[in-house]
Amino acid sequence: MKSLQPVRGTHDLLPDAFRRHRHVAERARAVAESYGFLEMATPIFEFTEVFKRTLGDTSDVVSKEMYSFADRGGEEITLRPENTAGVCRAIVSNGLRQSLPVKFFYDGPMFRYERPQKGRQRQFHQIGVELVGVEGPLGDVEVIALGAHILDALGILDRTTLELNTLGDQESRAAYRAVLVDYFSAHRDALSEDSLARLERNPLRILDSKDEGDRRLVAGAPTFETHLTGAAADFFAAVKAGLDTAGVAYAVNPRLVRGLDYYCHSAFEFTTTALGAQGTVLAGGRYDGLIEMMGGPATPGVGWAAGIERLAMLATDVPPAPRPIAVVPVGAAAETAGLRLTQSLRRAGLAVDLGYGGNLGRRLKRADKIGARVAVIIGEDELASGAAKVRDLDTGNQSEVSLAALADHLAAFR
RNA sequence: GCGGGUGUAGCUCAGGUGGUUAGAGCGCCAGAUUGUGGAUCUGGAUGUCGUGGGUUCAAGUCCCAUCACUCGCCCCA
Numbered sequence: 001m002k003s004l005q006p007v008r009g010t011h012d013l014l015p016d017a018f019r020r021h022r023h024v025a026e027r028a029r030a031v032a033e034s035y036g037f038l039e040m041a042t043p044i045f046e047f048t049e050v051f052k053r054t055l056g057d058t059s060d061v062v063s064k065e066m067y068s069f070a071d072r073g074g075e076e077i078t079l080r081p082e083n084t085a086g087v088c089r090a091i092v093s094n095g096l097r098q099s100l101p102v103k104f105f106y107d108g109p110m111f112r113y114e115r116p117q118k119g120r121q122r123q124f125h126q127i128g129v130e131l132v133g134v135e136g137p138l139g140d141v142e143v144i145a146l147g148a149h150i151l152d153a154l155g156i157l158d159r160t161t162l163e164l165n166t167l168g169d170q171e172s173r174a175a176y177r178a179v180l181v182d183y184f185s186a187h188r189d190a191l192s193e194d195s196l197a198r199l200e201r202n203p204l205r206i207l208d209s210k211d212e213g214d215r216r217l218v219a220g221a222p223t224f225e226t227h228l229t230g231a232a233a234d235f236f237a238a239v240k241a242g243l244d245t246a247g248v249a250y251a252v253n254p255r256l257v258r259g260l261d262y263y264c265h266s267a268f269e270f271t272t273t274a275l276g277a278q279g280t281v282l283a284g285g286r287y288d289g290l291i292e293m294m295g296g297p298a299t300p301g302v303g304w305a306a307g308i309e310r311l312a313m314l315a316t317d318v319p320p321a322p323r324p325i326a327v328v329p330v331g332a333a334a335e336t337a338g339l340r341l342t343q344s345l346r347r348a349g350l351a352v353d354l355g356y357g358g359n360l361g362r363r364l365k366r367a368d369k370i371g372a373r374v375a376v377i378i379g380e381d382e383l384a385s386g387a388a389k390v391r392d393l394d395t396g397n398q399s400e401v402s403l404a405a406l407a408d409h410l411a412a413f414r
Numbered sequence: 415g416c417g418g419g420u421g422u423a424g425c426u427c428a429g430g431u432g433g434u435u436a437g438a439g440c441g442c443c444a445g446a447u448u449g450u451g452g453a454u455c456u457g458g459a460u461g462u463c464g465u466g467g468g469u470u471c472a473a474g475u476c477c478c479a480u481c482a483c484u485c486g487c488c489c490c491a
Contacts, residue, residue: 005464005482060489062416082491110491115415116484126491194488210487260490269491280491307491330449364451372451379449393451 007207009114015321020312021125023319025107026148028127028306032105035146037129039105039403042086048076054085056261059202067122077262079111084262084287084303085294086215087130089272092296100133100299107308112203119278119310128284132291135300137235140266140286141242143302147282148248149156149307151270154317160270160281162249165256166229166268167204167285176227177203182219190217207255223254239266248297258283262290266302275310282306324351325410326367326393330360330379337383341376350414368393373413376406 006012013021030037046070055061067079080086083106096102107127114120129146131139144162151157167173180203184191192211200359201204207218228236243250250268258267267285275281284304291299325345329338342354353370355363360377367375377389388406391398401409 008482065489070490112490114489115484115487120490128491197488205489277486278491283491299461305491310491328450360449361451366451368451375451377450381449389450391450396450396452398450 001025007122009116011121011123017312019321020315021308023317024154024311024315025125025127025306027153028311029105029107031150031153032129033106035103035132035142035149037103037105037146037175039107040087040090040328040370041106041108042080042083042090044109044111045077045079045264046086046089048078050085050089050294051078051081053295054088054260054262054290055081059260061112061260065114067111067113070219078108081112081130082110082260082305083108083126084130084290084301084305087303088132088291088294088299088301091132091299092291092294094175097133097297097299101139102130102132104130104132106130117277119275119307119313125308126305127308127311128303130301132299132301132303135288136239137242138264139300139302140239141248142245143284143304144239144243144250144266144268145246147268147270147304147306149312151282154311154314156272156281156311156314158272159314160272161251162268162270163253163256164240164243164250164268165253166171166224166232166239167226167258167264167353168224168232169235169264170289172224173233173264175222177223179222179227180204184217187217187277202257203354204257208257212337218255225254235265237326242414258285261295262287264288268304270306272314276312281310281314321371322351323373323413324353325413326353326355326363326370326372326375328353328355328360328363328367328375328377330363330377338378341406345376345407345410348411350407350410364391374410376410378403 030286038346048066051066061081066081069077071077087104087106091097091102093164099215101260105127108125109123110126111123113122116122129143132141148157151160166178181199184199184203184206185196188196191206191211192209192214195206195211195214196210198209207216207221209215229375242286251291256267256269263285265286267289270281270282270324271279272281273279282304284302286300286302288298288300290301291297327342327345329335338354342352345352353372355366364375372393375393377391382388387402388407389398390401
């Protein structure tokens, strides 16, 4: 252990930050449920094979970003870098192919061994949805519309752009890939170093290169549109028409490409310019071949994931911290009565903070600092008279309320 | 994994060309107010100057390494 620092790229979530995260997750869950997506969870680690077989050996996630280790039994284990593979594994493991289609929502930590920067951490959190067992474009439309709806519920939809593209079916993609390789190979000397590597591993990736020279080449490159099979073109048209019907605005970006092997047909990204180099806020696509790659029967699927940290940085309307009622006992005799009173108020459904020590002034100061709405003061006088002092900490008004009537009186501050 | 920037108190930051006891504001603690918070006033404590080496009579200041953060690339949420 190196001193008392957290591991690089990991962060503590103290209450203020945690409240933002929780707000994002809760809003998202509520909207997802309104679309019929049910929350579920898979383990945060899986056999390494689950990710290796689905993400593709050449993807950066597999080749350099996985937290992998051998456990005590010698099993090769990996902390999940994303959750789609785990959810699909769970569908097969639990025999859920009997109940397709399934609609899942999830929320949890993911792990990637990356160089941290703004909006990028080694342990981060994602919410996401997976719709498995629907092969038609209506599935894509619903999943994308849900993403837009959640962003809207978080107050950030108007600061994002939905970029949409198609990666076609197997046939289209193979044909286009071959044409692209020919084109870029002919201009090899003009390609950037990064793109030369892409040419070997994932030539489609060259399309969204940020390099100036690459972009000039890309501008003259053959487009995917002209290489789509009729079926793939129809599928894309149906997705666009569905989004129009659902009232979801989008911009077709022919250069949008996904890095992971399992995507086909729809690829989409909600992007923003508010997060520096990390523009993607919510992204996903269709992955019809994934379960088959994993060793299961061919099963279509479509879904997306969104980074909670990124969403939390953009979210508006984050609720303020709750304001408790502070019970302030004065003097040793009142401590017991204070505890008894506190517990009875809590059982009545109120949020109550019991002051822990010091004189009256100190305890009121503490009550003020934690944002208490009212302070209930009980000392010897109050015990004798059977009525507590109730002090409104916003206005400074103070009144006497009989102990028996306290819970009802305070109900207004629940 | 590659390149740039930064690291001084809990937080935000000052500390010309090395020089003796390292500062401010906010926050924190105490008192004015031993049964009344917030405002004000008075007083107090902050700290391995990220860490480890080196140069020097002398290092917060210069050099090297390392760690962390940060910006960009790769890639991605």
